[in-house]
Amino acid sequence: MSYNLSAVDGEAFYDTDKHEYNLQENTMKLILLGAPGAGKGTVAKLLTAIDGSVQISTGDILRGAVQAGTELGKEAEGYMKRGDLVPDSLIMGIMEKRLQEPDCAKGFLLDGFPRTIPQAEALTELLAKLDITLDKAVDIDVPKDIILDRLCTRRTCENSDCQSIYNVKSNPPKQEGICDKCGSKVVQREDETEEAISHRLATYNEKTAPLIGFYEKEGLLLSVKAVSSDAVIDAVKKELSL
Numbered sequence: 577m578s579y580n581l582s583a584v585d586g587e588a589f590y591d592t593d594k595h596e597y598n599l600q601e602n603t604m605k606l607i608l609l610g611a612p613g614a615g616k617g618t619v620a621k622l623l624t625a626i627d628g629s630v631q632i633s634t635g636d637i638l639r640g641a642v643q644a645g646t647e648l649g650k651e652a653e654g655y656m657k658r659g660d661l662v663p664d665s666l667i668m669g670i671m672e673k674r675l676q677e678p679d680c681a682k683g684f685l686l687d688g689f690p691r692t693i694p695q696a697e698a699l700t701e702l703l704a705k706l707d708i709t710l711d712k713a714v715d716i717d718v719p720k721d722i723i724l725d726r727l728c729t730r731r732t733c734e735n736s737d738c739q740s741i742y743n744v745k746s747n748p749p750k751q752e753g754i755c756d757k758c759g760s761k762v763v764q765r766e767d768e769t770e771e772a773i774s775h776r777l778a779t780y781n782e783k784t785a786p787l788i789g790f791y792e793k794e795g796l797l798l799s800v801k802a803v804s805s806d807a808v809i810d811a812v813k814k815e816l817s818l
């Protein structure tokens with residue numbers, strides 16, 4: 577296993593039981609909050625490139641499961657197509673396993689999780705059990721008209737191992753409909769029709785927006801008013817002294 581030690585604030589220590597460097601105390605552990613289309617995925621990719629931490633997107637995991645036709649995928653598919661949230665119990669099952677995978681020792685960015693107060697409460701318990709301390713919950717605050725425009729023009733690579741994001745207006749693939757990175761088809765997600773988008777945004781306002789108050793009370797909130805991903809990256813780097 578290799579780590580980008582230079583980008584990590586503080587000393588790594590060698591865990592003699594596990595025979596590996598343990599960076600838990602020194603790595604970035606963030607939650608990315610924000611409406612669908614706020615740019616959580618883009619920000620996560622930029623931040624993980626800085627310090628070698630991992631992006632954990634429950635949406636990507638679920639889309640991968642739907643494409644692979646697993647039990648989880650079959651259970652989740654209907655909710656996702658309608659733009660509804662998948663039940664908390666399914667999501668917590670995914671996250672409990674994922675957060676214990678070895679790559680999380682490099683730090684992690686939670687993208688699209690938690691999405692409800694019960695998920696946030698369950699996450700607090702899970703992190704306490706795993707002896708992990710969060711650095712911040714970053715709320716990416718983007719005006720609603722920009723979000724709507726972005727979601728309607730967003731396109732995604734259909735390969736579940738890639739899932740690169742494009743935008744027909746601002747960032748189209750070099751060859752129309754083909755992913756620059758892996759050559760698979762670039763498509764409009766089924767939950768990015770106008771109807772599903774307005775449903776997802778209503779669900780966000782009802783179920784997910786209250787997390788901003790939740791993390792504010794915990795003293796973990798970093799709110800960034802942002803129309804560009806760079807502004808968010810700068811704010812996080814400043815806050816965490818990266």
Ligand code: AMP
Pocket residue numbers: 612634635636638655656657659660661662663664667687688689690691692695767776
């Ligand atoms: P995303 O790509 O994060 O917008 O997620 C796409 C869809 O996956 C959402 O509209 C939900 O149906 C489902 N999903 C992703 N993350 C969660 C979560 N934390 N809780 C419940 N449903 C989720």
